[in-house]
Amino acid sequence: MKVPIVLMRGGTSKAVFLKKEHLPSDPTQWSAFLLDLMGSPDQRQIDGLGGGNSLTSKVAIIHSSELPHIDIEYTFAQVSIVDQTVDFKGNCGNISSAVASYAIHTGLIPPVEPITRTTILNTNTNKLITAEVEVHNGQVVTEGTIEIPGVPGTGSPIYLTFQAGEGAVTNKLYPTGKPIxxxxxxxxxxxxxxxxxxxxxxxxxxxxxxxxxxxxxxxxxxxxxxxxxxxxxxxxxxxxxxxxxxxxxxxxxxxxxxxxxxxxxxxxxxxxxxxxxxxxxxxxxxxxxxxxxxxxxxxxxxxxxxxxxxxxxxxxxxxxxxxxxxxxxxxxxxxxxxxxxNHKIQGIKVIRTARVLLSGVAYTKNQFDYATYRQTV
Missing domain, CATH: 3.10.310.10 (Diaminopimelate Epimerase; Chain A, domain 1)
Known part of the structure; x- marks a missing residue:
């Protein structure tokens, strides 16, 4: 099966970005589909798009949101290299830094110059992230002077603010009820x-x-x-x-x-x-x-x-x-x-860089059920 993808670096990680409508229509097939796409389980992921490292065996699933005051909904998937497992429990902050750039690159949101401000809902944690991306002539700016430890070279700054992060997965700040x-x-x-x-x-x-x-x-x-x-x-x-x-x-x-x-x-x-x-x-x-x-x-x-x-x-x-x-x-x-x-954290801000590495079509080894996919590819 042909699958439209964008390969992106976000911070110190790399992920395959997909629109939600290009995944199997049955969510119970998502894990098998992503394992196929990334070439897992295999230490080298030689027969897929994964890079043989947990930092490069990641997937971002994106779609426009119909919720008020939210632009993009984003689901993160950590694809295991050694096991037949895809973990959807948590978020990846580095990959979050590439979501707004992807949305602009693929036309999911309109570019606004000089800064496009995007509100992102991470569906894994049901938490909001605000991303601020530099835009020029309708395109995301990637060149800049910001250096990220762990990434060669420099890039344009992307400001991420994580809002109200308490209890992202467990609904509790302290899952056991105690700080220690x-x-x-x-x-x-x-x-x-x-x-x-x-x-x-x-x-x-x-x-x-x-x-x-x-x-x-x-x-x-x-x-x-x-x-x-x-x-x-x-x-x-x-x-x-x-x-x-x-x-x-x-x-x-x-x-x-x-x-x-x-x-x-x-x-x-x-x-x-x-x-x-x-x-x-x-x-x-x-x-x-x-x-x-x-x-x-x-x-x-x-x-x-x-x-x-x-x-x-x-x-x-x-x-x-x-x-x-x-x-x-x-x-x-x-x-x-x-x-x-008022002595309470309203948000925590970080600076990242991100860029598109590849836009194209990937091929899975197996057939999957695509209800809308066949009409769009």
Whole structure:
């Protein structure tokens, strides 16, 4: 089957973008369709569009919204590389940064110069995101001076504001009802914090994993990754997603395990040296059971909210004194900005870049039922 697609980079991730009407008419076929399209399960995804990495095995499903004050509805899908699984539970902030550009590129929304402001509903979390994109002569501007750690080169700024992110997946800021939980793992007790803001994350201190906190992805051993997955599995059960031993298959994308440590000097993956004074917190995230090469945007959003809340296991580490939060990760340092009114977070803003990499037609191996598709392709 021929499928119209746009391949886009959004922040430090890459995804296949599809219009909703180009997916099988039966939503129960979506997972099989996306696994086929991306070439999963296969470590290399050699027979599909995936890039053999969790950061490039992503799909964005887009359609115009008929809801008042909302321009675009967007569903995120994390396609597993090693399992026959597609996870629709959470959102991806990096891919969110490309949604408005895609909508303008494909004519779903009209371009407004010099800035097109788009209100996006993420259907995974039922949360709103506002995107501000530069436009010139009716086209999205991609050239600019903004550098994103983890992305070569520079680009035009895209401003994303995540609004009212509490309880994005579990409907609770603290899914267990507590900002700090004590768990027993391998006969040891450790404190964790499970926080659901933009996406659910489970935080654990680096020292409790035998780490310093400045490790790069290749320096985290398979044994440590296995321990992390055991902790994440317990957190998934505490969130009510599934049993702990089922987490890898039934809820592989959320909660995302996140390792925290105090601000400290380190060398990032590009060889740049960063001083402790240039950051507020060291953070290392896992994505689909593997170390993230940078930092997920929803992870940065959730962490920023956690720092503001000042009552989780992050509290002793975070050094932030104002509304700008600096998070050190393997690719460099990411900044977020809190929008606060009456001592409550109204939104959290980040700057990203994005661009179209390819527009064209992809081919699936299998046949799927397309009610409207055959009339439009």
């Amino acid at each position: 939980d004590t768990i027993t793992i391998r006969h040891q007790q450790i404190d964790i914090s499970i926080i659901d803001y933009a996406n659910p994350l489970v935080y654990v201190k680096a020292e409790d994993l035998g780490l310093k906190g400045t490790e790069l992805p290749h320096e985290i051993s398979p044994e440590t990754l296995q321990l992390c997955e055991e902790i994440r599995g317990l957190a998934a059960e505490m969130c009510g997603f599934c049993k702990a031993h089922e987490a890898k298959f039934k809820s592989p994308a959320v909660p995302k395990l996140t390792i925290i440590s105090p601000a400290q000097d380190y060398v990032d993956a590009t060889g740049r040296h960063h001083k402790a004074t240039s950051m507020d917190l060291q953070i290392r995230m896992l994505s689909m059971q593997q170390p993230h090469n940078a930092l997920a945007i929803t992870g940065a959003i959730c962490t920023s909210a956690a720092i503001f809340l000042n009552e989780t296991i992050l509290q002793p580490f975070a050094t932030c004194k104002n509304d700008v939060i600096r998070l050190a990760h393997p690719g460099g340092i990411m900044q977020t900005k809190l929008v606060v009114a």
